[in-house]
Amino acid sequence: MELTERQKEIIEKAVELIAESSVQNLTIKNLANAIGFSEPALYRHFESKKEILATIIRSFENTMNGIHEEIEHRNLTGIDKLDAFFAMRFRYFTENPDWAAVLMCEANFKLDSELTGMMLDMMKHHRMFVRSCLQQALDHHQIRNDLAFDHIFVMTVGALRLLVTRWTLENHQFDLVEEGKSLIQSLRILLKS
Amino acid sequence: MELTERQKEIIEKAVELIAESSVQNLTIKNLANAIGFSEPALYRHFESKKEILATIIRSFENTMNGIHEEIEHRNLTGIDKLDAFFAMRFRYFTENPDWAAVLMCEANFKLDSELTGMMLDMMKHHRMFVRSCLQQALDHHQIRNDLAFDHIFVMTVGALRLLVTRWTLENHQFDLVEEGKSLIQSLRILLKS
C-alpha cells in the first residue's frame, strides 16, 4: 500500500489524463508520454493498467479514511459531523480537482468487474457514514422527523453531489468550499426541526 | 432524423451494450454480434461509431422534446409542471432502463468533443426548463423565498438525479415511478412557502 514517489507521480498523471476526457484517454502510451519515459518503464512500477486504476481507488479511499479519522477526533455529532465531513471533502476536491472529476464518475472504473466492485464498496462506505450522521441528527432532534429517512438522505447527498458535478463541468469557475458551505447552510435551514 | 427499423434496432442494442458496462463495451464487433450480422453490415446503416452515439443522443433528445410538448399541452404551472415533468421522465426510464443508465452518465459520450457538446447542450436545455418551472413556482408563491434560487435547484434536481442513479446501481429493485412520486411529495413539503 506504500507508494514510491514514482508511483505517486504515475497515478497523479493518470488521474490528470482521465479527468481531461475519460478513462478512454488513459492508455499506457499517453501515460508514459505524459511522464516523459517509455512505455515499458511503466511496468517497472505497476503490473498492469488495471493495477493503476485500482491504486487510484485505494488512494482515494485512504484519503477519505484520513478525513473520517480526523472527523472522529473532533467529537462532533449528527449534523455538525456531516457538515465537517462535507467541508473537508470540498476542500480536498478544491486542492485536487482532477480527483473529483475522476471519482465522481463510476463509469471510469467499469473496465473490470473487480474495479467496479471496489468502487461500489467505497460508495457503500460513504453512504453508511452519511446515514449514521443523519440518523444521529434525527435521534438528537436536530432535524425534522416528518420526512422519510431515505428522502432526507437523497436530498442531502444528491444536492451536494450535483454541486460537485456542476463545479467540474463548469471548470471550477466557482469556489466549491464557499458554495458548499452555503448550500449546507440552506440544507440545515430546510431540515431543522 | 427519421430512422429505419434496422437503425432503431441497432441503437437499441447499442444502448443495451453500453448499459451493460460502459461505452468501452460498445465495439462494432460486439454490436454486430448482438444483432446477428457481420461488422460491415453495420456500415450499411450508420456511417461510423460516432454517428451511432450521436443518434442515441438525438433520439433521447427527441423523446424529451415529446415530453416537453405534452407537458405544455396540459397548461400546468410552476411546481405542478415540474411534478408532471419528472413523473413522465421516471415513467420513460422505467420503460427504458438501459437508456437511463446510458444517459445519466455523460462520460459515455466523451469519445469525441462534438458528442460532449451535444450532451452539454441537452443538459443545458434540461436545466433551463427546470429553472423556469422553479422560477414560476417562486413567482406564484408556491415555494418559500428564503433560500437561494440555486440551492433550491440543486436540491431538487440533485435529489431526483441521485434517485435514478441509485435505481440503476441497485438493478431497478424499487419502483422508480412510485419512489419518485413520493420523493417529489417530500420536496414539495420542504419547499412550500
Next chain:
DNA sequence: ATCTTGTTTGTGAGTATTAACTAACTATTT
C-alpha cells in the same frame, strides 16, 4: 411469364492503427 436493370442489404477477406504488454539489454546507484 420472363428478361433486364437497379437498389438494398448482406458477406468474407482484408486494411491500417492502436492497444496492452514482453524480452533482452544497459546505465546507474548501492
Next chain:
DNA sequence: AAATAGTTAGTTAATACTCACAAACAAGAT
C-alpha cells in the same frame, strides 16, 4: 555484484473501417 530503473524493438490481439462481391427483391419493358 546486485538491485533499480530505464531503453529499443518487438509480440499479439483488438480496434474502426473498406472493398469487391452476392443474394433478394422490385419494378418496367418485351
